[in-house]
Amino acid sequence: MSETAPSSQRLSPLVTVLLLIGAGIMLMPMLWTLLLSFKSNAALMADSGSAFMPPWTLENYAAIFQGSLTTRWLINSLIVSTGSTIGVLVLSSLAGYGFARLDFPFRRTLFVIVLLGLAVPEQAVILPRHQLFAMLGLHNSYPGLILPSLTGAFGVFFMTQYFRAIPPELDEAALLDGASRLTLFWKVLLPLTWPAQATLGVFTFLGSWNDYWWPLISATTSDYFTLTVGLASAQMNYAQTSGLGFLMAQAVFASIPILVVYIAFQKQIVRAMAGTAVR
Amino acid sequence: MSGLELIDVSKSYGATRVLDGVSLSIAPREFIAFLGPSGSGKSTLLRIIAGLETLDSGEVHLGGQRIDGLAPGARGIAMVFQHYALYPHMTVRENMAFGLINAKVPKDEIASRIAQAADILEIGSQLDKKPGQMSGGQRQRVAIGRAIVKQPRLFLLDEPLSNLDAALRSRTRVELAQLRNRVDAALIMVTHDQAEAMTLADRIVVMNDRRIQQVGTPAEVYARPANAFVARFVGSPAMAMLAGRVISGESGRLRVRLAGGAELQTAVAAAGIAADAPVEVGLRPEHVTLAPPGSGGIAATVELVERLGDRTFIYTRLAEGSEVIACAPGFSEVRPGDEVLLAIDAAAAHVFSADGTAHHPEASA
Ligand SMILES: Nc1ncnc2c1ncn2[C@@H]1O[C@H](COP(=O)(O)OP(=O)(O)OP(=O)(O)O)[C@@H](O)[C@H]1O
Numbered sequence: 001m002s003e004t005a006p007s008s009q010r011l012s013p014l015v016t017v018l019l020l021i022g023a024g025i026m027l028m029p030m031l032w033t034l035l036l037s038f039k040s041n042a043a044l045m046a047d048s049g050s051a052f053m054p055p056w057t058l059e060n061y062a063a064i065f066q067g068s069l070t071t072r073w074l075i076n077s078l079i080v081s082t083g084s085t086i087g088v089l090v091l092s093s094l095a096g097y098g099f100a101r102l103d104f105p106f107r108r109t110l111f112v113i114v115l116l117g118l119a120v121p122e123q124a125v126i127l128p129r130h131q132l133f134a135m136l137g138l139h140n141s142y143p144g145l146i147l148p149s150l151t152g153a154f155g156v157f158f159m160t161q162y163f164r165a166i167p168p169e170l171d172e173a174a175l176l177d178g179a180s181r182l183t184l185f186w187k188v189l190l191p192l193t194w195p196a197q198a199t200l201g202v203f204t205f206l207g208s209w210n211d212y213w214w215p216l217i218s219a220t221t222s223d224y225f226t227l228t229v230g231l232a233s234a235q236m237n238y239a240q241t242s243g244l245g246f247l248m249a250q251a252v253f254a255s256i257p258i259l260v261v262y263i264a265f266q267k268q269i270v271r272a273m274a275g276t277a278v279r
Numbered sequence: 280m281s282g283l284e285l286i287d288v289s290k291s292y293g294a295t296r297v298l299d300g301v302s303l304s305i306a307p308r309e310f311i312a313f314l315g316p317s318g319s320g321k322s323t324l325l326r327i328i329a330g331l332e333t334l335d336s337g338e339v340h341l342g343g344q345r346i347d348g349l350a351p352g353a354r355g356i357a358m359v360f361q362h363y364a365l366y367p368h369m370t371v372r373e374n375m376a377f378g379l380i381n382a383k384v385p386k387d388e389i390a391s392r393i394a395q396a397a398d399i400l401e402i403g404s405q406l407d408k409k410p411g412q413m414s415g416g417q418r419q420r421v422a423i424g425r426a427i428v429k430q431p432r433l434f435l436l437d438e439p440l441s442n443l444d445a446a447l448r449s450r451t452r453v454e455l456a457q458l459r460n461r462v463d464a465a466l467i468m469v470t471h472d473q474a475e476a477m478t479l480a481d482r483i484v485v486m487n488d489r490r491i492q493q494v495g496t497p498a499e500v501y502a503r504p505a506n507a508f509v510a511r512f513v514g515s516p517a518m519a520m521l522a523g524r525v526i527s528g529e530s531g532r533l534r535v536r537l538a539g540g541a542e543l544q545t546a547v548a549a550a551g552i553a554a555d556a557p558v559e560v561g562l563r564p565e566h567v568t569l570a571p572p573g574s575g576g577i578a579a580t581v582e583l584v585e586r587l588g589d590r591t592f593i594y595t596r597l598a599e600g601s602e603v604i605a606c607a608p609g610f611s612e613v614r615p616g617d618e619v620l621l622a623i624d625a626a627a628a629h630v631f632s633a634d635g636t637a638h639h640p641e642a643s644a
Pocket residue numbers: 292297315316317318319320321322323324471
């Protein structure tokens with residue numbers, strides 16, 4: 001696709017200007033949020049235009065750490081997203097290796113079932129899942145929030161394709177080198193899947209971080225809210241006028257981890273978005 | 280100590296038979312080449328020996344021990360893969376150490392073996408590079424190095440030279456020849472390049488159609504091919520085959536009338552071949568020369584001239600349609616389209632029965 005031109009290519013001035021305008025429009029709400037977060041609620045209630053004028057304050061950020069549940073929600077989100085990511089990577093790698101390399105009964109059938117999983121929308125299973133989790137007493141717990149993401153078929157499919165692309169000669173060389181199956185998997189194949197792990201990991205993490213629907217259903221006590229659910233609930237509780245600065249500080253605070261992930265994995269994210277083969 | 284022994288090895292993929300009752304015996308330090316056309320089962324046989332492929336029936340023994348039930352890593356065999364199969368994420372040193380670590384070889388022993396192999400292959404300065412940073416020729420050496428450090432009883436090489444350019448190819452060929460002198464092991468090399476097999480191997484195993492067609496030294500395979508297939512497959516340019524009929528045995532030697540009418544008095548013993556039996560007469564290029572005009576040669580039309588400098592191969596076609604390749608010393612001036620006369624050294628001709636059985640010329644009494 002032409003929009004993924006190599007960065008070394010010079011852009012024409014017109015394109016540069018258009019891109020700058022586009023970026024400005026995208027950035028505006030974020031900068032506005034950042035600005036508002038440094039103003040006291042009272043000042044904003046009087047006139048939100050005062051955001052451009054001092055005095056600025058850190059009191060909204062202080063409020064997050066004193067008494068509000070935002071830190072707790074942040075930690076919940078971190079636990080759930082990290083747990084989902086690790087779980088998906090482990091399961092997908094093992095399953096992908098199995099589907100790509102091992103010969104076992106019903107392998108094809110099972111793989112087709114996995115592929116069918118890609119076609120089932122979450123909406124179709126969320127009700128039975130809710131009932132199942134209620135029966136098992138999994139609501140309002142970390143496992144209850146993490147487990148559903150581990151059933152995703154995409155990771156298995158993705159890793160299977162990646163393992164298939166590794167030349168089988170490498171396995172054979174390792175077998176002749178006296179490697180056990182475990183050594184072969186751990187020391188030879190898995191290190192080669194690092195780019196795939198990074199891509200899949202980043203997407204799982206972001207997906208889990210931004211997930212709203214399932215945590216909204218599963219976590220009913222605010223102790224188990226994730227950030228998305230927590231922030232939304234806060235917006236309902238505080239009239240947007242009376243707590244605007246605090247609300248914005250929450251939003252800024254909540255986006256720090258995701259910003260870190262984006263910066264750390266920029267390369268993988270851009271590649272995955274551009275759809276180029278990751279190697 | 281005995282080398283490698285294959286006993287009646289057979290292999291099918293589904294309903295397709297790939298190897299059919301292959302038996303072969305190789306001495307402990309022999310250099311063997313598997314030679315054959317594409318799809319003849321060379322790689323499959325190699326992989327069965329390595330343990331990468333199971334066999335349907337038969338036995339494999341190495342050094343007096345039956346190995347066909349053993350895991351690939353437990354057979355004392357090292358293999359150099361066609362595409363090298365180096366571990367891309369490991370340095371050269373780690374690539375070579377991997378098998379030794381798995382075999383629990385002590386650390387300093389590993390270091391000294393790697394140093395020694397690196398020395399032999401002149402890759403000492405590359406040990407900390409990754410395969411991706413190396414040229415094809417260098418990767419090839421690393422692959423060989425990885426095999427050497429294991430000190431195997433048998434080296435297997437699947438088309439080791441096919442990925443190299445011409446210059447590197449002949450250099451690596453020399454190195455393979457040196458390698459066999461350095462290691463105390465047998466070597467089997469798969470190739471479909473007969474020049475490679477001829478230069479390097481002590482014995483050549485010619486394979487075709489699921490079976491071993493002939494096992495012999497390069498000289499034997501060339502001079503006394505076991506059947507029409509081997510005769511045609513070995514030698515470049517290939518042996519010409521002329522259809523004919525036996526007309527009589529003269530002093531115990533076959534006389535053959537070719538389809539074009541010419542008669543050849545061969546040096547092949549007539550015993551066991553019926554008069555009037557259809558046969559093919561095999562003629563190597565070096566036994567066919569251009570006859571001076573007016574002499575009693577066989578008429579032919581030149582189709583292609585291959586001038587190699589020291590000699591010229593002249594591809595001709597007889598009136599009845601068969602192709603015959605003649606050889607002239609030096610730089611011949613004939614051109615495609617020329618009418619020439621061929622002089623045939625009938626005493627050197629091979630004769631093949633309709634079933635492919637070979638009959639070789641006997642030294643004249
Ligand atoms: N995994 C497989 N499944 C089915 N058929 C196979 C398989 N591997 C090889 N064959 C078939 O077995 C036959 C022998 O293959 P093999 O690779 O041993 O030939 P080869 O002599 O090494 O040929 P080449 O010179 O092209 O490497 C071929 O007809 C091939 O199609």
